Amino acid sequence: MTYDPVEIEGRWQEAWAEADLFVADEQSEKPFFYALHMFPYPSGDLHMGHVEAFSLADAVARFARLRGHEVMNPIGWDSFGLPAENAAIQRGADPKAWTYANIETHAATMRRLGLAWDWSRRLHTSDPAYYRWTQWLFLELFKAGWAYRRDANVNWCPNDQTVLANEQVVNGACERCGTIVTKKALTQWFLRITAFAQRLLDDMEQLQETWPERVLTLQRNWIGRSEGARVAFRIEAPGLEPEDVVVYTTRPDTLFGATFFVVAPEHPHARAWAAAGGVTEEFDAFLQRVQRQTDVERQASEKAKEGLFLGVYAINPVNGERIPVYAADYVLMEYGTGAIMAVPAHDQRDFEFARAYDLPVRVVVAPEGAELDGATMAEAHVGEGVMVNSPGYDGLDWPTAKQALTRDLEERDLGEGSVNYRLRDWLVSRQRFWGAPIPIIHCPECGLVPVPDEDLPVLLPPTEEVEFAPSGESPLATHALWSKVTCPTCGGQARRDTDTMDTFVDSSWYYLRYISPGREDVPFDAEALRRWMPVDQYTGGIEHAILHLLYSRFFTKALHDLGHLDFVEPFTRLKSQGMVVMQGAKMSKSRGNLVEPKELLAEYGADTMRTAILFAGPIEDDVDWADVSEAGVFRWLSRLARLVDEHVEAGGDGQADEELRRATHGAIAGVTSDFVAFKYNTVIAKLMELTNAVSSAFRERGVRGAAVQQALETLSIMLSPIAPHLAEELWHRLGREPFVAAQSWPTFDPALLVEASKQVPVQVNGRLRDTVTLPVGASRADAEQAARESQNVTRHLESREVVKVVWVPDRLVNIVTRA
RNA sequence: GGGCGAGUGGCGGAAUUGGCAGACGCGCAGGAUUCAGGUUCCUGUGGCCGCAAGGCUGUGGGGGUUCAAGUCCCCCCUCGCCCACCA
Numbered sequence: 005m006t007y008d009p010v011e012i013e014g015r016w017q018e019a020w021a022e023a024d025l026f027v028a029d030e031q032s033e034k035p036f037f038y039a040l041h042m043f044p045y046p047s048g049d050l051h052m053g054h055v056e057a058f059s060l061a062d063a064v065a066r067f068a069r070l071r072g073h074e075v076m077n078p079i080g081w082d083s084f085g086l087p088a089e090n091a092a093i094q095r096g097a098d099p100k101a102w103t104y105a106n107i108e109t110h111a112a113t114m115r116r117l118g119l120a121w122d123w124s125r126r127l128h129t130s131d132p133a134y135y136r137w138t139q140w141l142f143l144e145l146f147k148a149g150w151a152y153r154r155d156a157n158v159n160w161c162p163n164d165q166t167v168l169a170n171e172q173v174v175n176g177a178c179e180r181c182g183t184i185v186t187k188k189a190l191t192q193w194f195l196r197i198t199a200f201a202q203r204l205l206d207d208m209e210q211l212q213e214t215w216p217e218r219v220l221t222l223q224r225n226w227i228g229r230s231e232g233a234r235v236a237f238r239i240e241a242p243g244l245e246p247e248d249v250v251v252y253t254t255r256p257d258t259l260f261g262a263t264f265f266v267v268a269p270e271h272p273h274a275r276a277w278a279a280a281g282g283v284t285e286e287f288d289a290f291l292q293r294v295q296r297q298t299d300v301e302r303q304a305s306e307k308a309k310e311g312l313f314l315g316v317y318a319i320n321p322v323n324g325e326r327i328p329v330y331a332a333d334y335v336l337m338e339y340g341t342g343a344i345m346a347v348p349a350h351d352q353r354d355f356e357f358a359r360a361y362d363l364p365v366r367v368v369v370a371p372e373g374a375e376l377d378g379a380t381m382a383e384a385h386v387g388e389g390v391m392v393n394s395p396g397y398d399g400l401d402w403p404t405a406k407q408a409l410t411r412d413l414e415e416r417d418l419g420e421g422s423v424n425y426r427l428r429d430w431l432v433s434r435q436r437f438w439g440a441p442i443p444i445i446h447c448p449e450c451g452l453v454p455v456p457d458e459d460l461p462v463l464l465p466p467t468e469e470v471e472f473a474p475s476g477e478s479p480l481a482t483h484a485l486w487s488k489v490t491c492p493t494c495g496g497q498a499r500r501d502t503d504t505m506d507t508f509v510d511s512s513w514y515y516l517r518y519i520s521p522g523r524e525d526v527p528f529d530a531e532a533l534r535r536w537m538p539v540d541q542y543t544g545g546i547e548h549a550i551l552h553l554l555y556s557r558f559f560t561k562a563l564h565d566l567g568h569l570d571f572v573e574p575f576t577r578l579k580s581q582g583m584v585v586m587q588g589a590k591m592s593k594s595r596g597n598l599v600e601p602k603e604l605l606a607e608y609g610a611d612t613m614r615t616a617i618l619f620a621g622p623i624e625d626d627v628d629w630a631d632v633s634e635a636g637v638f639r640w641l642s643r644l645a646r647l648v649d650e651h652v653e654a655g656g657d658g659q660a661d662e663e664l665r666r667a668t669h670g671a672i673a674g675v676t677s678d679f680v681a682f683k684y685n686t687v688i689a690k691l692m693e694l695t696n697a698v699s700s701a702f703r704e705r706g707v708r709g710a711a712v713q714q715a716l717e718t719l720s721i722m723l724s725p726i727a728p729h730l731a732e733e734l735w736h737r738l739g740r741e742p743f744v745a746a747q748s749w750p751t752f753d754p755a756l757l758v759e760a761s762k763q764v765p766v767q768v769n770g771r772l773r774d775t776v777t778l779p780v781g782a783s784r785a786d787a788e789q790a791a792r793e794s795q796n797v798t799r800h801l802e803s804r805e806v807v808k809v810v811w812v813p814d815r816l817v818n819i820v821t822r823a
Numbered sequence: 824g825g826g827c828g829a830g831u832g833g834c835g836g837a838a839u840u841g842g843c844a845g846a847c848g849c850g851c852a853g854g855a856u857u858c859a860g861g862u863u864c865c866u867g868u869g870g871c872c873g874c875a876a877g878g879c880u881g882u883g884g885g886g887g888u889u890c891a892a893g894u895c896c897c898c899c900c901u902c903g904c905c906c907a908c909c910a
Contacts, residue, residue, distance in 0.1 A: 218828080218904090221826075221827060222905065225826070225905080225907095228909070252909095253910060255910080334908045335910075336909070345910085351910065354910080424909080549905095622836085628835080631849080640847095673839095674839085686836090686846085686847080689836090689847035691847095692847055696847090763843095765843050770890055772843060775843085810891075812842055812891095815842050816842050816843080818842085819890090
């Protein structure tokens with residue numbers, strides 16, 4: 005058998021390891037290239053999604069190496085997290101042992117895939133040597149005022165018994181386990197990502213060309229900048245001093261259409277107003293009812309809006325009108341100021357509420373000739389409402405009215421232009437065990453005291469001393485001694501913080517640790533940092549478009565401001581790959597549609613698997629494994645191996661073959677640009693095409709020797725980022741010294757352009773009539789003459805009068821005649 | 824409700840961005856090898872007409888611009904993804 009993948013792959017994997025081929029050389033003279041992929045979480049063994057992600061990452065790195073870069077292509081594991089702890093709860097496994105056993109399983113399969121990782125930089129976020137610096141980073145943020153504690157009504161997962169960040173709540177359910185999330189009032193740690201909201205938006209400018217538009221859009225929507233105004237309404241309540249309450253609105257231009265005022269039930273003043281209005285009992289019942297609801301219930305779109313008139317009134321600052329104040333469940337305390345002016349004619353939600361509670365609808369008239377805004381209810385419900393103008397703003401279109409009103413509010417000191425963001429601060433504390441302990445000491449005398457640098461890391465206690473069963477309390481708090489500590493400031497009795505950090509903290513800076521993973525004195529070596537950062541090419545799943553990428557960008561900016569980094573964006577270029585599914589559904593054990601990489605590796609080998617998954621379609625699209633033809637890819641690789649063997653055996657003298665040379669150089673040009681554009685499916689198609697060309701030259705035209713040799717060598721080099729083992733093997737069988745991975749990318753021969761001739765179609769009135777051979781770069785006159793002289797064309801022209809001749813250089817001649 | 828994107832053979836998908844539509848692979852059909860199946864190797868393969876040469880037609884539907892449209896413009900249809908009481 006010419007192609008025995010298992011034997012070939014094992015042999016070359018050993019040879020590569022022996023030669024330390026993929027260890028990045030810090031002393032290199034070549035330009036440095038940091039190829040990064042999103043490091044895996046170690047649960048079980050690798051699945052097909054990993055195979056795709058790693059095939060992509062490896063192709064990127066190997067191609068960069070062939071193009072003459074010194075490449076760093078590191079590997080590590082995001083090894084803190086809930087699944088390890090759940091395994092401990094469900095099966096009594098030690099989360100640490102479970103995690104590190106999985107890592108070894110991963111590593112073994114990775115080696116079997118022949119991935120060109122730089123294993124010398126391997127890291128695990130659950131190693132004390134790593135999380136020591138995660139804790140350092142937390143303290144840096146703490147000292148800068150960007151990590152803080154506050155009471156909050158937080159997202160609580162009743163199943164995982166821990167709080168969740170907003171970003172980890174998907175459709176009101178826990179991102180991990182799918183349980184409906186409830187609310188709980190707790191004191192928690194937050195990171196002040198909102199302080200960076202505008203910069204996170206602005207700096208996307210520099211990613212515009214190099215990140216997928218889709219990811220940028222998702223991030224923009226997530227940050228959710230909106231422009232409007234803050235306007236003060238005076239609240240008049242019997243027995244209370246008049247008081248200004250600020251609302252946020254994106255539509256100050258509809259101020260004249262406000263017919264009532266709404267606050268969130270949780271609004272700090274709501275209860276006092278209810279008391280003044282004489283509805284305390286009703287209010288308390290209402291508040292209780294609202295708070296018992298989960299977010300999903302409260303936000304269900306088909307649900308009727310509920311509210312309560314508080315018996316007090318607000319004064320509209322622009323017209324002095326007195327409007328009733330309601331508490332309603334559709335106004336959220338977390339956004340804006342927790343209070344709104346309701347303009348039912350111009351807002352769907354206000355309109356629904358107005359209908360339910362029989363409140364007036366008043367349309368603010370759009371100026372003559374101005375288009376109605378998309379959100380307006382005016383057109384649909386004009387019959388129900390009264391039409392009003394905005395006195396003094398007539399004749400202005402909406403945007404101008406908005407500007408003018410905002411300016412006037414500012415001048416009259418009634419309000420101000422204001423920008424709001426949907427983004428909230430990042431809740432990072434978790435009541436779980438398997439994570440980096442928050443390095444803070446709670447001292448009754450000194451308050452929150454950072455653990456001194458020399459006492460880092462704050463180590464997790466041995467797992468057997470901890471109670472994992474969820475109790476709503478941190479497992480670390482169940483340990484008899486762990487949290488007891490003396491205050492580093494005053495020496496008194498104090499208590500360690502028993503929460504651990506969200507694992508997204510660990511993964512938001514790992515790319516910096518890869519730079520110098522061995523350093524014990526600093527998180528990253530400053531000089532090496534300048535060599536490698538920012539990352540040249542980042543690859544990973546689209547599912548991280550928001551969380552991981554946004555947090556990493558935030559950390560980079562924070563570290564920049566603290567003087568640790570001299571750049572503000574961590575990832576210069578980003579490519580996101582799609583998911584691997586099976587028959588349209590996500591692969592999973594329970595669905596029974598799992599395809600195990602192990603079985604395919606044994607049957608076809610790593611090269612076939614890697615090639616097949618990249619050949620399936622554009623890398624950013626989802627791949628349906630049902631459409632993947634590993635047998636077809638295997639046939640191609642076998643055919644190629646056989647062709648090489650036959651060529652080597654046949655020998656022969658060095659005849660040049662123009663056709664083969666052109667096919668080879670055409671492939672070089674096409675494959676190179678496709679590699680640059682991540683079009684691996686067409687890269688592979690072109691390599692197959694070249695294989696067919698070599699095969700027909702060899703078999704049908706009897707070409708022997710140097711011409712075939714050169715084509716096959718070129719093919720081997722171009723194949724090596726995709727199917728590295730076979731490429732290496734063919735290179736070897738062709739009589740070259742190892743390693744193909746150390747060669748240079750073949751260059752296209754421009755001389756070919758000058759010498760080459762092209763088959764150019766000739767049309768008469770747009771219909772193909774003939775094909776003529778013209779030198780590349782031929783002039784219009786040459787082309788026209790050749791076209792007119794061709795027999796088929798002469799026949800079709802007959803005696804018709806030629807109106808014009810269209811000449812698209814190297815592509816087409818079209819002779820247009822009078823009808 | 825808002826935002827983004829996509830519709831090309833039986834299937835996955837190509838098309839140098841306005842220039843020979845369907846590259847490459849799968850599948851299918853016929854043939855060779857084989858006792859047979861599998862493997863492997865040829866040949867064919869958008870549809871319609873034709874023995875053939877060849878012709879007509881064809882990129883969700885309709886209209887338009889152009890010598891030339893899968894690609895650009897207008898209208899319509901269908902599907903997918905993301906966000907969503909965010910004021």
